[in-house]
Amino acid sequence: MYRAHVLICAGTGCTSSGSAQVREALKKELEAKGLTDEVKVVMTGCFGLCALGPIMIVYPEGSFYARVTADEIPEIVEEHLLKGRPVERLIYNDPVAGSTEPAKSLNDTAFYRSQRRVALRNCGVIDPENIDEYIARRGYEALYRCLCEKTPQEVIDTVLASGLRGRGGAGFPTGRKWQFATAPAPKKYVVCNADEGDPGAFMDRSVLEGDPHAVIEAMAIAGYAIGADEGYIYVRAEYPIAVKRLGIAIKQAREYGLLGKDIFGTGFNFDIQLRLGAGAFVCGEETALLTSIEGNRGEPRPRPPFPAVKGLFGKPTVINNVETYANVAQIILNGPEWFASMGTEKSKGTKVFALGGKINHTGLVEIPMGTPLRTIIEEIGGGIPNGKKFKAAQTGGPSGGCIPASLIDTPVDYDNLIAIGSMMGSGGLIVMDEDNCMVDIAKFFLEFTVSESCGKCAPCRIGTRRMLDILTRITEGKGEEGDIEKLIELGNEIKATALCGLGQTAPNPVLSTIRYFRDEYEAHIKEKRCPAGACKALAKITIDPEKCKGCSLCSTKCPVGAISGEVRKPFVIDQSKCIKCGVCLATCRFGAISKK
Amino acid sequence: MAVKIKTIEDLESIRASMRDKICLREGFADACVVVGMGTAGIDAGAREVLHALVDAVDKKGLCDRVTVMQSGAVTGEGAPIVEIRKKGADTVVKTNVTPADAEAIVAEAAE
Numbered sequence: 001m002y003r004a005h006v007l008i009c010a011g012t013g014c015t016s017s018g019s020a021q022v023r024e025a026l027k028k029e030l031e032a033k034g035l036t037d038e039v040k041v042v043m044t045g046c047f048g049l050c051a052l053g054p055i056m057i058v059y060p061e062g063s064f065y066a067r068v069t070a071d072e073i074p075e076i077v078e079e080h081l082l083k084g085r086p087v088e089r090l091i092y093n094d095p096v097a098g099s100t101e102p103a104k105s106l107n108d109t110a111f112y113r114s115q116r117r118v119a120l121r122n123c124g125v126i127d128p129e130n131i132d133e134y135i136a137r138r139g140y141e142a143l144y145r146c147l148c149e150k151t152p153q154e155v156i157d158t159v160l161a162s163g164l165r166g167r168g169g170a171g172f173p174t175g176r177k178w179q180f181a182t183a184p185a186p187k188k189y190v191v192c193n194a195d196e197g198d199p200g201a202f203m204d205r206s207v208l209e210g211d212p213h214a215v216i217e218a219m220a221i222a223g224y225a226i227g228a229d230e231g232y233i234y235v236r237a238e239y240p241i242a243v244k245r246l247g248i249a250i251k252q253a254r255e256y257g258l259l260g261k262d263i264f265g266t267g268f269n270f271d272i273q274l275r276l277g278a279g280a281f282v283c284g285e286e287t288a289l290l291t292s293i294e295g296n297r298g299e300p301r302p303r304p305p306f307p308a309v310k311g312l313f314g315k316p317t318v319i320n321n322v323e324t325y326a327n328v329a330q331i332i333l334n335g336p337e338w339f340a341s342m343g344t345e346k347s348k349g350t351k352v353f354a355l356g357g358k359i360n361h362t363g364l365v366e367i368p369m370g371t372p373l374r375t376i377i378e379e380i381g382g383g384i385p386n387g388k389k390f391k392a393a394q395t396g397g398p399s400g401g402c403i404p405a406s407l408i409d410t411p412v413d414y415d416n417l418i419a420i421g422s423m424m425g426s427g428g429l430i431v432m433d434e435d436n437c438m439v440d441i442a443k444f445f446l447e448f449t450v451s452e453s454c455g456k457c458a459p460c461r462i463g464t465r466r467m468l469d470i471l472t473r474i475t476e477g478k479g480e481e482g483d484i485e486k487l488i489e490l491g492n493e494i495k496a497t498a499l500c501g502l503g504q505t506a507p508n509p510v511l512s513t514i515r516y517f518r519d520e521y522e523a524h525i526k527e528k529r530c531p532a533g534a535c536k537a538l539a540k541i542t543i544d545p546e547k548c549k550g551c552s553l554c555s556t557k558c559p560v561g562a563i564s565g566e567v568r569k570p571f572v573i574d575q576s577k578c579i580k581c582g583v584c585l586a587t588c589r590f591g592a593i594s595k596k
Numbered sequence: 597m598a599v600k601i602k603t604i605e606d607l608e609s610i611r612a613s614m615r616d617k618i619c620l621r622e623g624f625a626d627a628c629v630v631v632g633m634g635t636a637g638i639d640a641g642a643r644e645v646l647h648a649l650v651d652a653v654d655k656k657g658l659c660d661r662v663t664v665m666q667s668g669a670v671t672g673e674g675a676p677i678v679e680i681r682k683k684g685a686d687t688v689v690k691t692n693v694t695p696a697d698a699e700a701i702v703a704e705a706a707e
Binding site: 001002003004005007038040059060061062079082083084085125126132133135136137138140141144148256257258264265 | 600
């Protein structure tokens, strides 16, 4: 038995900040000190606080070392692991809790305190490449309970009663989706949508990397519920760690007979295959994803028929998102009432959000539905860096919309977000401060959807391109009267007529920024001014007449002759000639010239 | 790993065998046995005591109830020193502990 465990994150975030080197250094040092029989080194999935990676936790104390480097390992081994003195200097000091003391353990930090981990319960706790550790945390017990103690209909009823809704975006009730697929058919499929594509969202990746068996177990449960014997996980090739761990997990589950023929001796057969996607955003749309698994170009098709009726290879198919599956075993084990006791009236359970943008704690958080946005940003997220002011948060990525500062107390759930013109989406949450221009943000997301549009239907292929043209014009100072109205009309038209979810939601970022920040659009169009100072083309260089001594130096340096005036009187810049090169700014000795 | 899992008992036996491997990560047990590991403690044989305590917890299958910890802050006369800290009870201090005392200390902590 080991007396201490050292957990090191091996998720994508910490791996890219060097956790593998830290792990190697630690193993070497433990060997040198003769501690290998006492101290176990475990690589785990994501802890969530990716901004502070590489993250290392030492149990039993739960000491939380952040931004660990290989150089610090000898000291940590000597002091903490050998002599029992946690190296306080290197332990994460939670600035938000206002404490000057190092956090004693993970759960003392403001980041973790308000979280409720269901889908992420094993992430950062177990070794994802060891099925026994998953089983130790009641893994595969839910599958056993379903196969041996429940009828398929009872399984569906349990999921229905829990109120679980799809975590991939639209929030369709999972139990109802399963129910649709119960009509007798000779062949059915269960598919996992792991084609996470929203810029800024990485919760599915973290679940796959940190707890792959949770997804596998839930897919087998879904297979039993609808009578399917084959499953596919469609995961993007850009997630190499997730792909590798899924492969290991499937192999281990097969070796134990938890996948394959006659599972738990019940005669139920179920097996899973991996399919790697090439990373097209549209393949996250379910019909395009199924088309891609079939070996065709990933393009959507009209619904109905829905996949539950006519899905993969034309057979009834249940397709759910990774995070949705990650909740299923917990619902079976703890009961639907337990799950339904969390969240709001129509949005039960928890939701994982990927915090990004202008926020101190970039990372993954899981919170009960209905948690106010303010708690997420100010408490868990640690607020905005550099004392800047919160301006808005974008939820739902390129399909969603923004929540302005005036609505920061909105409890976050499916219906509230829809009501204020945004959407849950997969849970990306990008925070913006006063330096972000909302027109520029809308343009950024639209650029993404324009380049990811598959081109099959005209509203999306041509319509979003026209919207982007208008936005580009506006940010370049060439906006015209009526542009806003044109954007709204085009946006509504595209939403109503596009073939699939990609096109139907693409105008959302534009429409929602117009709704809450119309004044910024107007400033760009009418005054040729970017209030946030983010749009380069609209930056304006001006001379303060109070400070200008009329020395004429700037006008002699200006390469385009845009500055004129009479000596010893304030000079002026002709904005129509100015190319914003900034030479005058560097020339002025009186600080009279500024750029805004 | 070639053994197939067919029954709930198969699952439970894996769970039981893994119990002591992950319970450390699920938070402190109600009782902690803390070994003083200052330089004086290590000199006087605290590491051997620590090992004996861990073995005792393992042997008795008490990892859910007793957490063995080390601390650099437990100092004083009579090293090796072991403290038994229980929720809602006063800390009990044992001095001049030897590996032979380990089983009795763990049993006291688990009471």
